[in-house]
Amino acid sequence: MDQIRIGQFIAATRKAKGLTQRQLAALLSISDKTISKWETGKGLPDVSLMLPLCGALGITVNDLLTGEQVSPSDYQQKAEENMMDLIKENQENKKRFALSMITVGITVVAVAALVTIASSLPLPVPARVAVVVLAFLTAAAGIGTAAVLDAQAGYYECPACHELFVPTLGQYVKGYHTFTKRRLTCPHCGNTGMCRHRIIR
Numbered sequence: 001m002d003q004i005r006i007g008q009f010i011a012a013t014r015k016a017k018g019l020t021q022r023q024l025a026a027l028l029s030i031s032d033k034t035i036s037k038w039e040t041g042k043g044l045p046d047v048s049l050m051l052p053l054c055g056a057l058g059i060t061v062n063d064l065l066t067g068e069q070v071s072p073s074d075y076q077q078k079a080e081e082n083m084m085d086l087i088k089e090n091q092e093n094k095k096r097f098a099l100s101m102i103t104v105g106i107t108v109v110a111v112a113a114l115v116t117i118a119s120s121l122p123l124p125v126p127a128r129v130a131v132v133v134l135a136f137l138t139a140a141a142g143i144g145t146a147a148v149l150d151a152q153a154g155y156y157e158c159p160a161c162h163e164l165f166v167p168t169l170g171q172y173v174k175g176y177h178t179f180t181k182r183r184l185t186c187p188h189c190g191n192t193g194m195c196r197h198r199i200i201r
Contacts, residue, residue, distance in 0.1 A: 004041035005041075006038070006067045007040055008041075010038050010053075010057070013058075014057060017056075017058065028049060030049070030189075031189055033189070034189070037187065042187070043164075046157075062082060066082060090199070093153045100146040101146075103145050107138065107142025111142070114131055114134055114138060115132075117131055147172065151172040154199040155197075157195055158186035158189060158193070158195055160193060161186060161189040161191065165187050172184075181195060182194070182197065
């Protein structure tokens with residue numbers, strides 16, 4: 001889905017309705033910063049907000065996801081295209097998540113093998129140091145690659161406003177985390193909390 005196109009459509013429809021960002025935000029019980037994020041193409045409305053948003057703007061969900069008013073004759077085709085886009089996006093997120101897990105597994109095995117070699121084989125000191133350095137470099141590369149894949153696999157849900165967002169890599173790396181949650185600052189409401197990782201919308 002084209003976030004920029006959808007954002008421009010939300011902005012144009014809101015203005016045509018004579019609503020300010022603050023007024024639309026009040027109707028949806030969210031912040032006007034969230035409306036601004038949508039309209040600048042920096043995020044999409046959460047599924048739970050799509051129907052209320054469409055009701056406030058007098059459009060259909062199909063119009064929203066297409067980024068334009070859909071004529072009755074094109075409605076079925078656009079609905080199918082939007083559904084396929086969502087399915088494709090969810091599949092790509094699942095693939096990234098699976099690749100990140102595979103990368104972690106391979107990294108653990110490779111580092112364990114290198115450490116075992118360095119500690120158990122009778123190697124000269126320079127060779128032993130080289131193997132240990134290689135183990136550290138392998139760990140760093142593997143963890144870095146897994147982090148990039150995992151950060152891009154899906155979304156994080158803010159516990160305060162329930163908006164979905166994708167953190168920057170810097171936020172992702174710095175955030176304290178459990179297996180399913182990560183401490184992040186929501187770009188929509190500014191709340192910092194344990195955000196749940198969601199692979200699909």
